[in-house]
Amino acid sequence: DIQMTQSPSTLSASVGDRVTITCRASQSISTWLAWYQQKPGKAPKLLIYKASSLESGVPSRFSGSGSGTEFTLTISSLQPDDFATYYCQQYNSYPGTFGQGTKVEI
Amino acid sequence: QVQLVESGGGVVQPGRSLRLSCAASGFSFSNYTMHWVRQAPGKGLEWVAVISYDGGNKYYADSVKGRFTISRDNSKNTLYLRMNSLRGDDRAVYYCARDPEEGSGSQLPQSAYFDYWGQGTLVTVSS
Numbered sequence: 001d002i003q004m005t006q007s008p009s010t011l012s013a014s015v016g017d018r019v020t021i022t023c024r025a026s027q028s029i030s031t032w033l034a035w036y037q038q039k040p041g042k043a044p045k046l047l048i049y050k051a052s053s054l055e056s057g058v059p060s061r062f063s064g065s066g067s068g069t070e071f072t073l074t075i076s077s078l079q080p081d082d083f084a085t086y087y088c089q090q091y092n093s094y095p096g097t098f099g100q101g102t103k104v105e106i
Numbered sequence: 107q108v109q110l111v112e113s114g115g116g117v118v119q120p121g122r123s124l125r126l127s128c129a130a131s132g133f134s135f136s137n138y139t140m141h142w143v144r145q146a147p148g149k150g151l152e153w154v155a156v157i158s159y160d161g162g163n164k165y166y167a168d169s170v171k172g173r174f175t176i177s178r179d180n181s182k183n184t185l186y187l188r189m190n191s192l193r194g195d196d197r198a199v200y201y202c203a204r205d206p207e208e209g210s211g212s213q214l215p216q217s218a219y220f221d222y223w224g225q226g227t228l229v230t231v232s233s
Contacts, residue, residue: 034219036151043201043223044151055221087151091217095167098151 002026002090006099013104019075021102023088028068032092035064035073038101039084047086048073078104108132108222110202115227118192128185128202128224136160136180139205139218142187144198145226154200155187162212170196192231199226 003026013019023033031051036044046055048064051071061076075082083106088099114126128140142154155166155176164176175188185202205218 032217036220043226044220045223046219046221049206049219049221089151089219091219094153094156094165094217096153096217096219098153100150 001095002029002092002097004088004090004097004099006086006088006102008102009100010103010105012106013078014106015078015080017078019078019082019104021073021086021088021104023066023071023073023099025069025071025090025092029090029092031067032090033064033066033071034089034091035062036087036089037082037084038087044087075104108204110204110222110224112200112202112224112227115200115229117230117232119233120193120231122192123188123190124192124229126187126189126200126202126227126229128187130183130185130202130204133204134208135178135183137208137210139207139209139214140176140178140185141203141205141218141220142176142185143201143203143220143223144196145201146195146198149198152198156205156214156218157185158212158214159210160212163214165214189229192229194231197229197231199228201226 033051035048038044052064085103109131111129157176173191177186202224203220204222206221
């Protein structure tokens with residue numbers, strides 16, 4: 001199975017900060033990578049697919065980049081609604097493995 | 107609008123069985139592969155199983171292979187997960203999720219991401 005490793009595990013930031021989360025794959029996955037946001041007690045919400053494509057309805061302050069084994073999710077100006085846990089997921093092959101999550105806290 | 111609503115979770119003893127359901131609405135259910143993804147309390151996300159458009163092809167995570175069965179009834183727009191021989195480490199919130207790629211037949215895509223998720227149903231395995 002392809003292993004996905006996110007860093008950092010926890011990130012403390014303030015409203016207005018630029019935030020970057022990194023996701024590394026144990027082997028090349030081209031651009032078959034998605035990012036999700038999850039708030040407590042809620043289902044994950046798709047933010048980014050194919051490494052850099054913004055899902056419809058997602059604010060443009062979210063962006064994704066990368067290919068191969070290294071990927072980043074960037075929030076250009078952190079808003080109060082963005083405090084949540086973020087997961088990357090590879091879908092190059094089954095099983096579609098997730099990173100362990102990055103909690104963005106105040 | 108797309109809606110996925112899971113049901114069937116609850117408390118079950120180790121070794122027993124449970125069947126989860128996921129009622130879909132707002133889209134042509136038979137045109138999408140469907141998945142189950144689970145999340146143990148306080149933990150990350152784990153993909154569980156996928157089923158092809160017509161139900162003819164299925165694939166499972168190693169952790170559930172031989173114990174869980176995914177199925178679908180396209181006439182009822184419903185996805186199922188039959189869970190047998192439940193263990194303590196199966197305790198989790200189970201989500202059904204949709205692969206956004208439309209298609210038909212028994213093919214399975216190479217893998218998938220998920221554009222819509224249900225609200226989840228909690229399964230607790232305890233004596």
